Amino acid sequence: MSQSSGIHRPCHFGWEGIATKSVTLGNLARIIGGNLVRGDANLWLKTANFGKPKYLRSDQIYFYTKKKSWNQQLDAIRRVRPKAVVLPPSLSHHPIPPSVGLITVKDTFAAFWRLALWNWRHCSPRVIGITGSAGKSTTTEMTASILKRKWSMIKTQGNLNTYSFLPSYLVRLSPGHRILLLEMGMKSLNNIARQCSVVRPEIGAITNVGEAHVGSLGSLDRVVRAKQELIDGMRPGGVLFLNADDPRSRKLNTRHFRGIVRTFGIRNPADVRAHSVRYTSRGMEFRVRLDRTDYPFRIPVFGVHNVYNALAAIGIARALRVPVRDIQEGLAHFQPPKMRLQFVPGRGGRTLINDAWNANPTAMMEGLKVLKHVSRGRPAVAVLGDMLELGNLSRWAHQQVGKFVAKISPDWLVTVGKEAREIGTTAAAMGMNPSRVRHFRTREGAARFLQQLPRNAVIYFKASRKLHFEKLVKLLRAP
Structure with missing residues (x-):
């Protein structure tokens, strides 16, 4: 049973009755509202690539994106020589190899949408x-x-x-x-x-x-x-x-x-x-x-x-x-997404729980419950970072997590980042031993401290995406 690959891979399009799942270059130009400047109108196309020059292949039609430099995209086009490209008319067509078909449209993203909607229908x-x-x-x-x-x-x-x-x-x-x-x-x-x-x-x-x-x-x-x-x-x-x-x-x-x-x-x-x-x-x-x-x-x-x-x-x-x-x-047989409660062997027999994909207070507290359940007799360490995108609820949300940390009482609480300091301050105010609460401005500082903790500890990592706690996990994982 086939399952799709990542969208950075080539995009396939097809329709009922055509086993090849393809479209001619001329028909594609009409579908996306473009002008076929050059190329064989009867050339068959099977795969499209929107703005991913790194994944460009010779059997694709490539759609230009303004989110990447034109030189980067042009280099890929000249090296790979796809079947055709879709560009805005403002770009010079002369550097593109003559073997590559060319369609011009005012807005390449809108053109890609037209292709997608046509295929969807x-x-x-x-x-x-x-x-x-x-x-x-x-x-x-x-x-x-x-x-x-x-x-x-x-x-x-x-x-x-x-x-x-x-x-x-x-x-x-x-x-x-x-x-x-x-x-x-x-x-x-x-x-x-x-x-x-x-x-x-x-x-x-x-x-x-x-x-x-x-x-x-x-x-x-x-x-x-x-x-x-x-x-x-x-x-x-x-x-x-x-x-x-x-x-x-x-x-x-x-x-x-x-x-x-x-x-x-x-x-x-x-x-x-x-x-x-x-x-x-x-x-x-x-x-x-x-x-x-x-x-x-x-x-x-x-x-x-x-x-x-x-x-x-x-x-x-x-x-x-x-x-x-x-x-x-x-x-x-479900395979969990990466960085969602992912168990990783750490140095010195430690167990690292990489939950670093993103963070909000509800998810952070659920992860802390997992730490409490799986540590059972082993030192439990919570490493918590800033939770972002919370607006005017930010201070309240970090305080709520701090109260919850005090309630489940891990052996150590380590916080990283400006906002996360509130978690530790609140946890200590709510009864957690202040000597077991440490705050660091950087991941590296936290890593140095964590390496000194008991070798059989279970260490849980959670923060918003921008803090890149997976890099902290990488510093501590077993070789």
Whole structure:
């Protein structure tokens, strides 16, 4: 069963009835509203590349981007000699080898969008949209791990999950792809709405509504509005999954939703409800009652929050009538995204928990719960950095984490960054031994201190993306 590669790879486009999944250069010029300056109009093209000169190949048509230097792109074009290029008319065409076809358009990104939309109209996959303040990437990967056992799909890669990346997924669709699985992120209002206006998801899931991106949006109410865009943008008759245990998800408005609303959870009654949740040496185990039968599930990652992610994935799979056995197998073999509670061997027998992809207070506290559970008798060390994009909630959010640190009482708390100092100050004020709280301005300073801690320690790392805590993990990992 094929699964798509990263969008930095070539983009494939195709339509019904044409086994070669290709288009002629002349037809492509008409599709994107361009002018065929030179080249054989009957030349067949199969793959497109938008603004990735590093990945340029001779069988591609290359779309110019203004986000990279023209010299860099031109060097790649002259070296590789793709079948054709799409450029704005303002650029000189003389340096381009005469064997390379040439189409000019006013806006190459808009042209790429036209190609993507044309391809989208010729394919009919079932569309799944997943959003949420935390857990959406993991839920997407869990869902993919289940569905790829049954169908071929295109899915979101990494954190390339906003409107500007959507055409890179649409252009790769072919009639053989049965599923388009999209993680829907946003940095502003209307981003998810714009994605939905194109693809209209048939199945949607909102993992939770929290503090992530409150800085760029301005308030928690606006975060709720942003997630509401998925509900309002789904196609009629669809199935929506909401978190029954998440207080802010209750602010989402489903009164005008013309479809079926399903819930998932643990504490409160839910359509997909887990019980008997427990930590094991290799991850989490839990049970879910489906169709009047109790089924066991296992996921190879730690944390109750990951059980919630799995419940959303189970709900989505059941909406697609995937057999329970396939769901169990898919979750059991799920590969977690990098830097999300990733266990790494450290020097001197230490265990490093790399959770450094990004941070908000809810996710940080969930990770600290994992540290508490897995350390069990070994020294527990929390290494926490700035949480950014929290706006006027920043000080409050860091204080909330500090209170939680004092509650779970790790052996050491190490903070890095200007904002994170508040975590340590609050933890000490709430009763944590001040001699076990250390603050550093740099990752290197923290690394030197951590290397002096007991050799069997379990060390947890969490901070916003800009702090690059994965580099701190790298300094401490075993050779």
